[in-house]
Amino acid sequence: MNAKTKKTLSIMLTCLCLGVFIYAAYGLIDTAIDYYKNRKVLNNLQETFYNADHPVIDDESASIRSGFDRLLKENDELVGWITIEGTQIDYPILQADNNVDYLRRNFxxxxxxxxxxxxxFRNDVQTPGLNTILYGHRMKDGSMFEQLTKFQDKDFFKNHQTFEYDTLYDSYVAEIFAVYITKTDFDYIQTDFSTDEEYEQLLAGIREKSMYETDVEVKADDHILTLSTCDYALDPNDGRLVVQAKLVKKG
Structure with a gap:
């Protein structure tokens, strides 16, 4: 191989490496911009939700609680709000007619x-079923449902066994009774139950999987809230981290 050929190959290799670097850098910058935009949107929504003083408005058969009305004008698919002390989780909850739209879309x-x-999409915020499911990604900047991982720490769990869950129509304290990792072959997101026994069978399976034992009693007529996000310990595609709580209506 002569000197000219070596030089040409060296230039080509340099250009290739530079191209790979630029592509990777572009991806990182694009991700960072998305993180920034997401934080900005969420901060604005939190300010509106907590600071605005709005009257309750009627929505046919039910009254929409104060704090939601202005946000509903910006997105009529808003159904609630979730707040977990000790985490970044302080977010609006949306609902489409499918479980795809909000995987990669903001408020x-x-x-x-x-x-x-x-x-x-199978849940009804006006008439809650026995198992209401909320989904969220685990983002590397700690946002969305990434900080559900904190519940895998026993000390954190002991100090944060309840959280706040609000819908357009009601306000709840959520009492955590299970934290576990699983795969999607365990149907923890089942929403319809033909009998009390079928629901109790699911609850028994949840108890068996939970990494903690709690004093929270969940019976056949109790409603639960399921928080679901990805986990990679058991399976890179079908692994899930799940936090489940009994809903106790306030007031």
Missing amino acids: YKEKNIAGSIFMD
Whole structure:
């Protein structure tokens, strides 16, 4: 191989490496921009939700609680809000007619890798079923449902066994009774039950999987809230981290 050929190959290799670097850098910058936009949107929504003083408005058969009305004007698919002390989780909950739309879209339906916290399309916020499911991504900047991982720490769990869950119509204290990792072949997101026994069978399976034993009693007529996010310990695609709580209506 002569000197000219070596030089040409060296230039080509340099250009290739430079191209790979630029591509990788572009991806990182694009991700960082999405993270920034997501934080900005969420901060604005939190400010509106907590600081605005709005009257309760009627929505046919039910009254929408104060604090939601202004946000509903910006997205009528808003159904609630979740707040977990000791984490960044302090977010609106959205619901589409499918479980895909909000995987990669924010509150304003703009494309964003962080997506949104969203309720399973099979649930009905006005008439809650026995198992209400909320989904969210685990983002590397700690946002969305990434900080559910904190519940895998026993000390954190002991000090944070309840959290706040609000819908358009009601306010709840959620009492955590199970934390575990699983795969999607365990149907923890089952929403319809033909008998009390079928529901109790699911509850028994959840108790068996939980990494903690709690004093929270969940019976056949109790409603639970399921928080679901990805986990990679058991399976890179079908692994899930699950936190489940009994819903106790306030007031």
